[in-house]
Amino acid sequence: MELFVNQVLAGISTGAIYACMALAVVMIYQAIDHLNFAQGEMAMFSTFIAYQLMQWGVPYWWTFPLTLIISFAGGIAIERALFKPLGNAPVLVHVAGFIALFAILNSVAGLTWDWTIKQFPTPFGNAPFLGSQLISTHQAGMIGITFILLILLFVFFRFTRVGLAMRAAAALPESAKLVGINVSWMIALGWGMASGIGAIAGILIAPVVFLEPNMMGGVLVYGFASAVLGGLTSPFGAVMGGFLVGVFENLVGTYIPGVGNELKLPIALALIVTVLVLKPGGLFGRAYVQRV
Amino acid sequence: MSTMLAIKELRSYYGQVQALHGLELSIREGAVTTLLGANGAGKTTTIRAVCNMVRSTGSIEFEGKSLMGRPTESIVQYGIAHVPQGRGTFTTMTVEENLQLGAITRKDIKAIGADIEKMYAYFPVLKQRHTQQAGTLSGGEQQMLAVARALMLRPRLMLLDEPSFGLAPLVVRDLFGILRKINQEDKVTILVVEQNAQLALELAETAFVIETGRIVMSGDAKEIANNEDIRKSYLGY
Amino acid sequence: MTTAHETATAAPATGKAAAAAAPSMNVARAASLITLALLLLAPLFLKNFYIFQMTQWLIYAIALLALNILTGGSGQFSLGQSAFYAVGAYTAAVMMEIMGVNYVLTLPAAGLICFVFGFLFGLPALRLSGIYLALATFALAVAMPQVLKLHFFEHWTGGVQGLVIIKPDPPEFIKTIGVKMSQDMWLYYFTLVVGIGIYIASVNLLASRSGRAMMAIRDNQIAAAAMGVDVPLYKTLAFGISAGITGVAGALGAIAVAFVAPDSYTIQLAIALFLGMVIGGVGWLPGSLAGAAFMVFVPNIAESISKGLSGAIFGVILIIIIFLVPHGARQIAYMAQHLIGKIGKSS
Known part of the structure; x- marks a missing residue:
């Protein structure tokens, strides 16, 4: 029983990483209606920007907002420069664009900051949290920040006019234009916000997985999976999906014999696919009804 | 009265x-x-052209200012509200959020709440359902929501694309009654595109008849309604 | 979620192009004959290494053909093609090295096994579309290398090390008619013959009743069902056929490279195939050749420009292509046809 509780706790702490990334995934999905395969690399790049600022001697608590602003602007710039001109091109072409962006960011980061792994500081410290060896203060802090972000996003989308306009633009662009919403800029804003949330995720994740150009590869896969499991339309679902995937992955590794680190991911993905087959909208998402 | x-x-x-x-x-x-006419005559295209949703040439002037080439989202700045065919309901949002979206460009934020109450007075059914997802409303209720959403702009000109489409006759009567009230009390100018000519001619003062992309007749609504030849050859009743 | 079918239906056809249809039919026929002649003659003037690369190119083209049938034909999206490719490759390797079967016979076996595998995978995938199907197929692609590494199968698969295959020699009759041919050149022509066969079969499939049923599903699933198309059957069938052809490509790939290992068939292969499809033009079968050329040559070009920044250069080339021709090689073909049609008219 104690083993079980411990593994659940450990799962929650890795789940926090996934939850954080899943939130960024849902954010972009709300804005552009697809998944951005380059999102992990954008987060990685933002984290390197934070690293660079600190190397230049900027204190941590200044680095954080500065990175956020740079990432926000960067996200908007990428949308304006690359994806707005693609405009009405088919979805699959946009996906190819994401892959191109992935390759570029990964390669440029590798050349600029090289491929060695780097320590990244945490503001929360790495002491055991409340005496538990399984969750460090950093991971507890990360869970806290994930929930604060979730609440902020909820308030933004539910109670602000810009949030309402963004939702409308994503749901029904043509009607949104008729009530006077500038749909094109709402999409850019969505990119900016997703990029900013990605930066926060990267900064929180880097102390755990260490900073290097490929740090987000695995995390993004889990982030996608979590978001899809929770329901792509629901930020709350995405966060819950993150924790569920983390816990499940840990339990599978502990209780099913012969499952090394390598098989954890396929099994987790298989479970998610099973859930989707049974409940296609995700656990917390809206069922999607199609009209002919 | 001016054009x-x-x-x-x-x-x-x-x-x-x-x-x-x-x-x-x-x-x-x-x-x-x-604006009356058969299926495919160009009614919807005409009002879509006003909002620059279809590629057009020619001139469209609103109070002397050209609307040609203006992006769709900027048309509301002139006080023009467009109730599209199929109602354009934001189905996954609540009724109240739909109404707020109608006023999304307004600067007088404080007055919006009062206007929402006013819409609930016009359409009591919307008040009953204000926290429901708009997609769960019936066709008639969604049409009322679409009209209410357009009114939230406090428009000077309202464009309606076949508001009677798919609605039960009694519901259509109610809706047209409200449109008349909006026109008289709120001084909103209205252009209504319709296939249901009989009803539209009762409401309107002026009528245009469109056929294959051209206006073939225009004039006083009552005269057109009373002219049997026109009715038979163009309006089909 | 907008699905893949938009891509497939959004061919940049115009009224004028239709007017030029008669001469352009001849243009298309001439183009295919020229391509065929080039494919037949080129190896005679090339070194073995380049012949090997051309074989690889043809093999990827076959795999892209398979993906085009799935996405372009039935509107389903797959990031899991690398898994089918791997199963085909391992089928060939195990049959040749462990059971001692002739390499020619491994192709139908690989095709059949992958067809069944794809068909079975298509059953649960029926419930999924768009992003969800992408995730499910992605899971398959991620899982495959790990499954191939399992201890349980090591006796057959060789585990992490993989299996080495002996490259087949050209058959005796070629020597007896007095032609000297290298292994690579023989494999090239062998692949070419298999590829042409699959291409012709695919064209006929898409033009058949079944092909029309699939395309009806792609364009509007509910309407197709209402017309009496057995939607679940044709969707799973599309998955099965696509997987089967991919399996044949995988088997050819294993024979040509003379080696299989789990890490040759990662998600990167699936992503490369996806990009190849977009570059070739979704749903346009001849585009498979262009897409495969992109897969084989562009990474090399990027590498030769700058080793350190090869990823970035690859990305930039990709972006330039999708900006210039978002519909891929298909769009270029349309423009060329249009142009030739115009010249033909004015002269």
């Missing part, structure tokens, strides 16, 4: 296909005008 909207020499295209062939139409301020 509010003047359309001249309007030609619109879907890809290579020309849908309007030099259409001319004008709307007087404060009036209810109707």
Whole structure:
């Protein structure tokens, strides 16, 4: 029983990483209606920007907002420069664009900051949290920040006019234009916000997985999976999906014999696919009804 | 009364296909005008052209200012509200959020709450359902929501695309009664595009009849309604 | 979620192109004959290494053909093609090295096994579309290398090390008619013959009743069902056929490279195939050749420009292509046809 509780706790702490990334995934999905395969690399790049600022001697608590602003602007710039001109091109072409962006960011980061792994500081410290060896203060802090972000996003989308306009633009662009919403800029804003949330995720994740150009590869896969499991339309679902995937992955590794680190991911993905087959909208998402 | 909207020499295209062939139409301020015609005559295209949702040439002037080439989202700045065909309901949002979206460009945020209450007075059913997802509303209720959403702009001109489509006759009567009230009490100029000619002619003062992309007849709504030849050859009742 | 079918249906056809249809039919026929002649003659003037690369190119083209049938034909999206490719490759390797079967016979076996595998995978995938199907197929692609590494199968698969295959020699009759041919050149022509066969079969499939049923599903699933198309059957069938052809490509790949290992068939292969499809033009079968050329040559070009920044250069080339021709090689073909049609008319 104690083993079980411990593994659940450990799962929650890795789940926090996934939850954080899943939130960024849902954010972009709300804005552009697809998944951005380059999102992990954008987060990685933002984290390197934070690293660079600190190397230049900027204190941590200044680095954080500065990175956020740079990432926000960067996200908007990428949308304006690359994806707005693609405009009405088919979805699959946009996906190819994401892959191109992935390759570029990964390669440029590798050349600029090289491929060695780097320590990244945490503001929360790495002491055991409340005496538990399984969750460090950093991971507890990360869970806290994930929930604060979730609440902020909820308030933004539910109670602000810009949030309402963004939702409308994503749901029904043509009607949104008729009530006077500038749909094109709402999409850019969505990119900016997703990029900013990605930066926060990267900064929180880097102390755990260490900073290097490929740090987000695995995390993004889990982030996608979590978001899809929770329901792509629901930020709350995405966060819950993150924790569920983390816990499940840990339990599978502990209780099913012969499952090394390598098989954890396929099994987790298989479970998610099973859930989707049974409940296609995700656990917390809206069922999607199609009209002919 | 002065001319509010003047359309001249309007030609619109879907890809290579020309849908309007030099259409001319004008709307007087404060009036209810109707544009009648059969399926595929170009009614919807005409009001979509006003909002720049279809590629067009010619001239469209609103109170002397050209609307040609203006992005769709900027049309509301002139006080023009468009109730699209199929109602354009934001189905995943609540009724109240739909109403707020109608006022999304307004600067007088404080007055919006009062306007929402006013809409609930016009359409009591919307008040009952204000926290429901709009997609769960019936067709008639969604049409009322669409009209209410357009009114939230406090428009000077309202464009309605087949508001009677798919609604039960009694519901249509109610809706047209409210449109008359909006026109008289709130001084909103209305252009209503309709296939249901009989009803539209009762509501409107001026009528235009469109056929294959051209206006073939225009004049006083009552005269057109009383002229049996026109009714039989163009309006089919 | 907008699905893949938009891509497939959004061919940049115009009224004028239709008017030029008669001469352009001849243009298309001439183009295919020229391509065929080039494919037949080129190896005679090339070194073995380049012949090997051309074989690889043809093999990827076959795999892209398979993906085009799935996405372009039935509107389903797959990031899991690398898994089918791997199963085909391992089928060939195990049959040749462990059971001692002739390499020619491994192709139908690989095709059949992958067809069944794809068909079975298509059953649960029926419930999924768009992003969800992408995730499910992605899971398959991620799982495959790990499954191939399992201890349980090591006796057959060789585990992490993989299996080495002996490259087949050209058959005796070629020597007896007095032609000297290298292994690579023989494999090239062998692949070419298999590829042409699959291409012709695919064209006929898409033009058949079944092909029309699939395309009806792609364009509007509910309407197709209402017309009496057995939607679940044709969707799973599309998955099965696509997987089967991919399996044949995988088997050819294993024979040509003379080696299989789990890490040759990662998600990167699936992503490369996806990009190849977009570059070739979704749903346009001849585009498979262009897409495969992109897969084989562009990474090399990027590498030769700058080793350190090869990823970035690859990305930039990709972006330039999708900006210039968002519909891929298909769009270029349309423009060329249009142009030739115009010249033909004015002269």
